[in-house]
Amino acid sequence: MPGPNQHISQLADHLFRREAGKMVAVLTKLFGTENLQMAEDVVQDTLLLAFNSWPDKGIPNNPSAWLYRVAKNKAIDRLRHNRHLLNTDPENLTETHDQPLPDIDKPWKQELLEDDMLRMMFACCHPRIPKENQITLILKTLCGFSTIEIAKAFLIPEDTVSKRLYRTKEFFRNEKVTLNIPSVNELKNRTDVILNAIYLLFNEGYNATQSEYLIRRDLMDEAMMLCHLITKNEHTRQPEAYALMALMCFQSSRNESRLSPEGEIILLTKQDRSRWDRQLIEQGNHYMNQAAYGDAVSAYHLEAAIAFQHCTAKSFDTTNWPAILGYYDWLCRIAPSPFTAINKAVAIMQVNGPQAALDALQTIAGASKFYLYHAILGEVYTRLHDYASAKISLEKAIGLTRSAPEKRILQEKLYKLLN
């Protein structure tokens, strides 16, 4: 045992969460995806042992190595007792009677652990697993979120989360999903699915539509950690991953200025730009440069380019709106969605005025279910001095959003309109 009494402050933030994700991944590779639950149980037992012994005995000199050693020993116990549970490798069928235990010592090096996390990500993002189940499983296995925490983050019943996890584990069992990095011809498509899950996870953190808090930094951090793994691996790194990383850096650079100390939304027009995180913007630029190789221009590239324009503008009015509008045009061509078209209307308003924005908004099909559509319509009508229509739009927006801070800022706008 390493010497005790390392000071508490030396224990890394999120150590348990970080290591839990790695350990679940490596153990799942060892046990097979059909035994994911067993991997999760071993990790939970391992952390519990740390919980029970570290306060009295002190933090070991190398906490991660301590955890890995305990997990390894517990895994060996499980393998001995549950050999019949393990999927027999067809090549070793002749040895079923006394099958050797898999090599349990090798995989605990940092790079290999990260490799296993990547493999686990590919399994979680199997194309036949529904998107919401992919994200749920990623959060549970790789990010160490509890069922309750996932339920809270997405404002869904705990039971729904449990069902999603159950179904995905069942899928693993039935399909005998293996933990592999996909083959070269599959790699691009499979990585795209992961990037999409990361993008959705980040967006939920950036704009926690379902929560009483507007920003869930933990979700944003997890999304960035996962994307970072993708960019670090020579097989999975691709321009899209760098572009997504850039986008996330730019977006999160504004976190500090987006909410008041009381948790109220501060609109982009009123944000204190000196509080934007220069270091994250720098990192975003760095990733942007790496995203520029090849000739692929993905939606992530364009969204990152838009975010870059905002991050580097001195003020709202001096923002390069024509450039942003150009990116939105492009974005609407390669990844058309009502949501993109609604956002584009803001750029149109800045470049061509509120009437042009209104004309554009009115042509968007399927947009009326989004609160943002009505919120922006409200703003456009206000600028056109059509206060009666503005009132109707804002009221619709208030009725459609589930976020408390969004509701409050819309109500404030409505109040100003009426007084």
Add this chain to the structure above:
Amino acid sequence: MKEYMLLFRGGLDFATVSPEVMQQSMMKWMTWMDGLKADGTYIGGERLTQTGAVLSGPQKQLSDGPYAEGKEVVAGFIAIKANDLQQAIEIAKGCPIYEYDGSTEVQEIAKM
């Protein structure tokens, strides 16, 4: 100086708690116990797993755990030094267990 036993019941549900919350809770326990060790209050203690059994009655009837409902389960104990019950209670108030739906029982250890 008297000695007191602090008996901890309930607290985190380890079957469902996330690694993050477990770490936060552990660090709070650690901070509290380091304080007790630093000022010489701490005598010793252990945490308990939930594996065990109960023997009872003249027939020594045996029953397996869980022998109590979540909040009643003894999660661990420590022994401390204090001048009197009041001071022991004050010390027990510093324990982080109350944030996690747990309770502490303070009892004086009988000394001849």
